[in-house]
Amino acid sequence: MSEVIREISPVRQYFKNLFDGVKAIYNGMRLTLKYMFLPKVTEVYPDVKRNLPQRFRGRFAFLYNKDDGKMLCIGCYACVKVCPPQTIVMETIKGEDKKIKTTRYEINIGECISCANCVEVCPVGALEMTHEYETATFNQMDLVYGMDKLAKYVEKPNMYMPPDGKAKK
Amino acid sequence: MNNVIVEIYTNLINSLPFEPLKVILGTLIPVLGIVTLPLLTTFLLIWWERRLIAFVQARLGPNRLGPGGLFQSFADALKVLLKEDIVSKDADKILFSLAPVLVFVPGILVYSLMPVGHQMVVTNVNVAIFLFLSVASLTTIGILMAGWSSNNKYSLMGGIRAVAQAISYEIPLLLSIVGVILLTGSLSIVDIVEKQDVWNIFKQPLAFFIFFTCALSEVNRIPFDLPEAESELVSGYNTEYSGFKFALFFLAEYVNTFTLGALCSLLFFGGWRFPFDYLLGDIGMQLSNQLGIIWFFIKTMFFFSVVVWIRGTLPRVRTDQLMSFAWKYLLPLSLFNIFITAIITGFLSGAFSR
Incomplete structure (x- = not known):
């Protein structure tokens, strides 16, 4: 053809x-x-904020009991050992009642890589990744968060819940 | 039937005590108006263009500063004016400084010929449309001057392109207006508007499209922005410019685009006249005469929006496409339009009957 x-x-x-x-x-x-x-695709960020997922890893928090105001931390240094950038600074003393008490707990959130290893390893669930992520400062030293700035008062410890609903051991 | 605004202004000038004061103020106020109003509208136009182009691209555009981001252009202007005014070492210093002025001044000058409302025109020249286009085409000399004096390959290329483009597109531009002039029988823009009981777009649709295309090319807007093609020539003739000189180029572009919209509305869409005002009788005439500046501004902004809309849609043409489009399509079509218009107006005016 x-x-x-x-x-x-x-x-x-x-x-x-x-x-x-x-x-x-x-x-x-x-x-x-x-x-x-x-409709426009732009998110008007500071005015309208996105809904964060439940396990969003924002700034780090150090938990206190809401009822009696006591810290949940038992001073085991597990988080200090596991921290990859080694940014957690912790000091403990042995109190009168032979119980270990944490006197200093500092974290530089500029160094923190938000891996949440510390939260996972904590045996009592005394640490948490909050949903707060606007942590920029004008001064570099303001990035070092002490116990007062990290404090968060909660009702129950932050224990890791696997998908089947059982708490970690 | 006089325009109230013009009447108040004339009375105000005439009530001044001294004769020299009348002359000085009567000259200075229109001049100040011509210089400042285009600059102020430019700020509005820049904001509006950025918003509209963002809407086309499903974005929001500048919306933080002032109501709806309206003051964004003031902030940008301040930023540009604070920049260092760089003149490159091997540039032709005199021409380099003169070029932005030569680009900007014709753009401002044509505003003195533009009637913005009933009786609201600074100089009513009886060859206004001719003068208008000849002054507006002076811009090209400034662009070539900028390209040449920058001593930069890309800038020179942009300047040469601008000239080639202007030569090609000036001809169909003028020929498309001839149709309107034949219908009106006058070169004065005021006469052209006053004779448009039915808008010229309904009588000369082809001429309007040719005019719009050529005018787009004249003001170097996308899709005919070859002289300042960012992706090919690193913004062409204004590559070497910064600070205030660049601001002048930028302002000139927007002033010229506003002039494009104004000419479209004056020649084809009844200028300051309310749509079909002759059907509404006395109310229609009052609407046109008293509130003319509002209708004029709305029409002009509409055409400016169309220019932005085209910018958001069409890609840049190639140089050979640009030339073949002008000479092969626009020129024959505009000649055809003149031919048809001349025959019809001849029959209507009885030139062929014995």
Whole structure:
């Protein structure tokens, strides 16, 4: 089978070009006009904030009991050992009643990589990753959070709950 | 039937005690108006363009500063003016400084010929449309001057492109207006508007599309922005400019685009006249005469929005496409339009009857 080549006369080609051009511009303009009235994809960030997932890893918090105001920490140094950037600073003393008491707990949130290893390893659930993420400061030293700034008062310890609903051992 | 605003202004000037004061203020106030109003509208236009182009792209655009981000352009202007005014070492210093002025001044100058309302025109020249276009085309000399004096390959290329484009597109631009002039029988813009009981767009649709396309090319807007093609020529003739000189180029572009919209509304959409005001009788005439500046501004902003809408849609044409489009399509079509218009107006005026 031989291919039949249809020759278009130059005059027809001229008007075909003109018509095609007008049609293409019309189609494009119609599409952009439609987009002009579609909802916008921009998130107006400081005004409207996104809903965070439940396990979002924001700033770190050091938990206290809401009822009696006592810290949950037992001073086992597990978090200090597991911290990859080694940014947790912890000091403990042995109190009168032979119980270990944490006197200093500092974390530089500029160094923290938000891996949540400390939260996972804590045997009593005394640490938590909060949903707070706007932590920029004008001074570098303000990034070092002490016990007062990390404090958060909660009703029950932050124990890791696997998907089947059983608490960790 | 006089325009109230014009009447108040004239009475105010005439009530001044001294004769020299009348002359000085009567000259200074229109001049100040011509210089400041385009600059103020430019701030509005820049904001509006950025908002609209964002809407086309499903974004929001500048919306933080002032109501709806309206003051964003003032902040940007302040930022540009604080920049260092760099003149490159091998540049032609005199031409380099003169070029932005030469681009900006014609853009401002044509505002003195533009009637913005009934009786609201600074100089009613009887060859206004001719003068308008000849002054507006002076911009190209400034652009070539900027390209040449920058001593930069890309800038020179942009300048040369601007000239080539202007030569090609000036001809269909003028020929498309000839149709309107044939219908009106006058070169004065005021006359053209006053004779448009039925808007010219209904009589000269082809001329309008040719005019709009050529005018887009004249003001170097997308899709005809070859002289300042960012992706090819690193913004062409204004590559080497910074600070206040760049601001002048930028302002000139927006002033010219506003002029484009104004010419479209004056020549084809009845200028300051309310739509179909002759059907409404006396109320229609009052609407046109007293509130003319509002209708004029709305129409002009509409055409500016169309320019932005085109910017959001069409890609830049190639140089050979640009040339073949002008010479092969626009020029024959505009000649055809003149031919048809001349025959019809001839028949209507009885030139062919014995």
